[in-house]
Amino acid sequence: MATAVLGPDSGADILCVDLVRIFKVVASGGQGVEVQALQGLNLRIDPGELVAVIGASGSGKSTLLSILSSLDQPTAGVAWVAGRDLLTMKEKERVAFRRRSVGFVWQQTSRNLLPYLTASENVAAALAITGAPKGAAARRARVTELLDLLEVSHCAERRPAEMSGGEQQRVAIAVGIANSPRVLLADEPTGELDDTTSAHVLEAMRSVNRELGVTTLIVTHDPSVSEHVARTVQIRDGRTSTEVLRSTRLDEHGAEQHVAEEYAVVDRVGRLQLPDEFVTALDLHERVRLALEPDHVGVWPGRSADAASPAEPAHASPRAADSSPPQVDLSADRRETGEDGTS
């Protein structure tokens, strides 16, 4: 079995291996029921990356973020953030971790800012908690610098109720990065905003990531976030399933081309999730046959258990069979997708 390098030696700023979170709830009949919010999630984010995790409601996004911010503890698995092991941290270390190592931006604008303080005072309060920089003048300069970076200097003397939702979220980002965290975590930071304002806030997160190099993870249900980040990870049923990487290339005429490439996530022990449309198209269920080709793996629908002849050995190439069944081709190469991430 392949073993992942864990802890600070992994070089990652966020590392989740087989992360599991089970909630125990009492059902209406009074009996205990388990809800598996995370079911063996794997995720690695390197220093300086800007990554979006996208998933439907209930897929486990907020559960993941609560664990990464050390507000909640996983049931099993491995979780390291900013060089700290979240499973073994003591309560005192958790407080220090939240003060110094991570910053947060939440969906509800009201959760990010104190309503009776102005934008400047909200940022100054965050600085006061960390105790840096020393001295009132240095602190004032840092407040101005942060509000400028987020393009909300015009809101400096306004309270949250006197700002638009987008302005409040940009001030919230300034508060989130005031402690110069290694990692910035955002849970649906644009959930309460319209499309244009959302795009503005996501661009603000991108410039913070680019200019300060802070490792940034955004979780959201909104697929349009993929236009603002280089890497998008899909979360389904508490597991990461596919990733889309975006890059810019020059075509043969020297013009810039934006390319989005979709990958399936393979975990430590080689498991991967087939996309729903593949499963449906070939009616894959129960079992499939696999064949190792020089540069890819072929996946064929398996026979049902009551079929007459026994299954072929896993290493046999079904291509050699007289009548090849329909196949899913999991090439070592990637599937190139359109700009919107679809094939």
Ligand SMILES: Nc1ncnc2c1ncn2[C@@H]1O[C@H](COP(=O)(O)OP(=O)(O)OP(=O)(O)O)[C@@H](O)[C@H]1O
């Ligand atoms: N404290 C809790 N107790 C019991 N079940 C919970 C708890 N928190 C979350 N869950 C369940 O875990 C699953 C994942 O929830 P989570 O809040 O992480 O989803 P999400 O992806 O953030 O959804 P949304 O997009 O609606 O915010 C859901 O089925 C949810 O009902």
Ligand SMILES: [Mg+2]
């Ligand atoms: Mg949520």
